[in-house]
Amino acid sequence: MTGHHWGYGKEDGPSSWYKNYPVAEGNRQSPIDIVPNEASHDRDLGPIMTNYDHCTSINISNNGHSVVVEFNDSDDRSVIKGGPLDNPYRLKQFHFHWGGKGHGGSEHTVSGEGFASELHLVHWNAVKYKTYGEASTAPDGLAVLGIFLETGDDHRWLHMITDVLYMVKYKGSITDFKGFNPNCLLPSSLHYWTYLGSLTTPPLHESVIWIILKEPIEVSEKQLGMFRMLLFTEEDDDQKMRMENNFRPPQPIKGRRVRSSN
Ligand SMILES: COc1ccc(N[C@H](NS(N)(=O)=O)Oc2ccccc2)cc1OC
Ligand SMILES: [Zn+2]
Numbered sequence: 001m002t003g004h005h006w007g008y009g010k011e012d013g014p015s016s017w018y019k020n021y022p023v024a025e026g027n028r029q030s031p032i033d034i035v036p037n038e039a040s041h042d043r044d045l046g047p048i049m050t051n052y053d054h055c056t057s058i059n060i061s062n063n064g065h066s067v068v069v070e071f072n073d074s075d076d077r078s079v080i081k082g083g084p085l086d087n088p089y090r091l092k093q094f095h096f097h098w099g100g101k102g103h104g105g106s107e108h109t110v111s112g113e114g115f116a117s118e119l120h121l122v123h124w125n126a127v128k129y130k131t132y133g134e135a136s137t138a139p140d141g142l143a144v145l146g147i148f149l150e151t152g153d154d155h156r157w158l159h160m161i162t163d164v165l166y167m168v169k170y171k172g173s174i175t176d177f178k179g180f181n182p183n184c185l186l187p188s189s190l191h192y193w194t195y196l197g198s199l200t201t202p203p204l205h206e207s208v209i210w211i212i213l214k215e216p217i218e219v220s221e222k223q224l225g226m227f228r229m230l231l232f233t234e235e236d237d238d239q240k241m242r243m244e245n246n247f248r249p250p251q252p253i254k255g256r257r258v259r260s261s262n
Contacts, residue, residue, distance in 0.1 A: 030197030089123035
């Protein structure tokens with residue numbers, strides 16, 4: 001039995017996580033509502049740089065909370081650097097959060113507005129920490145790049161992911177997913193907001209430097225609908241619970257500053 005069971009339902013959802021994860025009521029929890037004109041422009045906040053060219057995706061899986069693409073993080077091939085980061089952070093995995101049909105599903109909101117979905121690219125500080133696990137509990141251990149998805153036209157590369165979702169329909173399913181470069185999921189502008197926060201799922205570690213891109217990417221309702229055919233439940237589970245609304249709502253800002261790149 002690994003850890004505590006948690007989910008996004010009525011009984012095991014975000015409002016109950018504090019019972020097993022008291023840090024849920026901590027001072028640097030995520031996500032938050034971003035209010036652009038309250039964010040402070042920092043001239044010394046440089047551009048972020050993603051270098052995913054030789055990245056090595058390994059597999060795609062359904063972990064019962066989202067669909068996750070894992071990367072080989074044994075060297076500095078695929079990193080994010082610059083901006084608020086003191087050194088390069090290694091790409092470990094990316095995953096998505098989304099809502100029900102026609103509803104918001106992003107975790108961060110902007111002036112109270114949610115987006116249809118939010119993509120998180122999770123990176124860890126391999127310069128200061130020996131392992132991902134060690135980094136994940138350190139205050140500057142992780143850097144998560146957040147990208148909003150809004151509905152509109154088909155995204156020309158997202159089909160590479162939606163085409164294989166049927167292979168990971170059930171919790172616990174995993175399949176090879178090689179040669180995918182997440183550069184293709186970035187919007188044209190890398191302008192961002194940044195603040196100190198946490199993982200948005202248990203264990204809710206307060207170890208994340210958040211970098212949220214201002215420009216959303218566009219995906220079609222049809223592509224987003226493919227994510228909703230995933231299930232929270234395992235193949236032999238007679239309940240077929242559709243995977244949707246797997247997002248935590250915004251948490252108290254607790255005096256934190258949100259900074260904005262120019
Ligand atoms: C420290 O290593 C971890 C890193 C991340 C997350 N959870 C992550 N948090 S988030 N939303 O802030 O990126 O959420 C999910 C949600 C669905 C799928 C996979 C990640 C959990 C981790 O250890 C368990
Ligand atoms: Zn996430």
